Amino acid sequence: MHARDRRRTGRGAAWLVALALIWTAASGVLAPAAAECLRGANAAGADFGVVPGEHGRTYFWPSRATFAYLRSKGMNVVRLPFRWEHLQPALNRPFEPVELERLTTAVETATGLGLTVILDPHNHAKYFGNVVGSPQVPRAAFVDLWRRLSALYAGREDVIFLLMNEPIHVTARDWLGSVNAAIAAIRETGADNLIMVPGTEWSAAVNWFTAQDGGSNAEVFTRVEDPLDHYAFDIHQYMDGNFSGTWEACDRAEEALGFVSRVTDWLEETGNRGFLGEFGGHARPDCYRGLNAMVAHINSRPDVWIGWAIWAAGDAWGDYPLSIQPRDGKDRPQLVAIERQIPRRSAAARACPALARPGDRPEQRPEDPSAAGEGTQ
Numbered sequence: 001m002h003a004r005d006r007r008r009t010g011r012g013a014a015w016l017v018a019l020a021l022i023w024t025a026a027s028g029v030l031a032p033a034a035a036e037c038l039r040g041a042n043a044a045g046a047d048f049g050v051v052p053g054e055h056g057r058t059y060f061w062p063s064r065a066t067f068a069y070l071r072s073k074g075m076n077v078v079r080l081p082f083r084w085e086h087l088q089p090a091l092n093r094p095f096e097p098v099e100l101e102r103l104t105t106a107v108e109t110a111t112g113l114g115l116t117v118i119l120d121p122h123n124h125a126k127y128f129g130n131v132v133g134s135p136q137v138p139r140a141a142f143v144d145l146w147r148r149l150s151a152l153y154a155g156r157e158d159v160i161f162l163l164m165n166e167p168i169h170v171t172a173r174d175w176l177g178s179v180n181a182a183i184a185a186i187r188e189t190g191a192d193n194l195i196m197v198p199g200t201e202w203s204a205a206v207n208w209f210t211a212q213d214g215g216s217n218a219e220v221f222t223r224v225e226d227p228l229d230h231y232a233f234d235i236h237q238y239m240d241g242n243f244s245g246t247w248e249a250c251d252r253a254e255e256a257l258g259f260v261s262r263v264t265d266w267l268e269e270t271g272n273r274g275f276l277g278e279f280g281g282h283a284r285p286d287c288y289r290g291l292n293a294m295v296a297h298i299n300s301r302p303d304v305w306i307g308w309a310i311w312a313a314g315d316a317w318g319d320y321p322l323s324i325q326p327r328d329g330k331d332r333p334q335l336v337a338i339e340r341q342i343p344r345r346s347a348a349a350r351a352c353p354a355l356a357r358p359g360d361r362p363e364q365r366p367e368d369p370s371a372a373g374e375g376t377q
Contacts, residue, residue: 038307173214
């Protein structure tokens with residue numbers, strides 16, 4: 001179904017939250033944990049280094065201790081980056097058994113602790129440097145990756161399929177063809193898992209409306225096709241001088257939040273859903289304020305945002321300035337800055353209409369506040 005066929009009308013996120021709460025109360029059942037908005041972190045390491053790499057020297061899968069730490073902070077999702085080339089060293093061939101076992105162990109460890117896992121081929125729409133859709137990496141090879149991978153985790157609510165991390169050097173128009181082909185292959189396996197769709201140009205909020213040959217992300221990705229209508233967009237946004245996360249100061253945090261807010265409006269207008277899959281900052285006050293504001297915005301719109309994952313935890317970061325991995329038993333200050341916004345203590349905080357499956361989503365918001373069971377102020 002195209003996103004334009006499921007637009008919602010009305011004003012304010014509160015109505016969808018209210019409807020979800022009313023349904024829960026009326027039905028007498030509690031929403032499952034998977035229906036709560038996702039709040040967590042990236043757990044990096046398996047994406048490190050150049051390819052081919054060497055496990056334990058140039059790249060590292062996250063440890064159980066890292067997953068347990070994130071869970072202890074109240075997080076319920078982990079975005080798990082890995083390299084396509086390590087998992088599938090030859091296109092259209094079976095997965096490398098040892099690397100597949102590492103992936104399997106990471107997924108089962110994280111989900112066993114209560115974390116939802118987002119599988120993240122961290123490749124920028126490339127394979128050994130060649131872009132998906134090129135003669136060297138035909139679209140069919142990308143489809144083959146997802147046909148094989150989705151079959152392993154089909155039907156699991158605690159495993160989400162992110163098609164690709166931050167596609168670059170490909171237009172939104174061309175990338176859409178690969179997206180729709182991969183989604184079709186996933187659904188053909190019988191997998192009904194939530195799928196995350198990245199835009200091009202790093203999938204950044206700052207670039208979402210930027211003109212491209214064939215149309216911007218905002219224009220092109222209203223034409224995503226999913227027979228189950230069960231997908232969300234993976235959006236990234238950093239707050240430094242060039243919005244890359246590589247500069248120290250978060251001196252453009254207010255602008256960054258503005259770009260995310262504009263994507264929020266687009267999600268609402270087009271009937272889509274989003275996930276803030278990467279954001280982060282250095283250990284300094286302007287970044288703490290920016291991180292707090294970013295998380296607060298996403299948390300305030302559970303009608304269109306299914307959650308967020310800060311960048312990044314991981315066992316091998318060392319002195320990396322954006323790391324939230326604890327060091328010498330102490331929490332990193334970036335995590336401390338947002339920690340109070342992680343828990344989902346109230347019924348309103350637990351309700352996440354955007355994460356509901358299509359048949360369970362309130363499709364239209366009431367115009368009259370009394371229709372949602374809330375009187376006017």
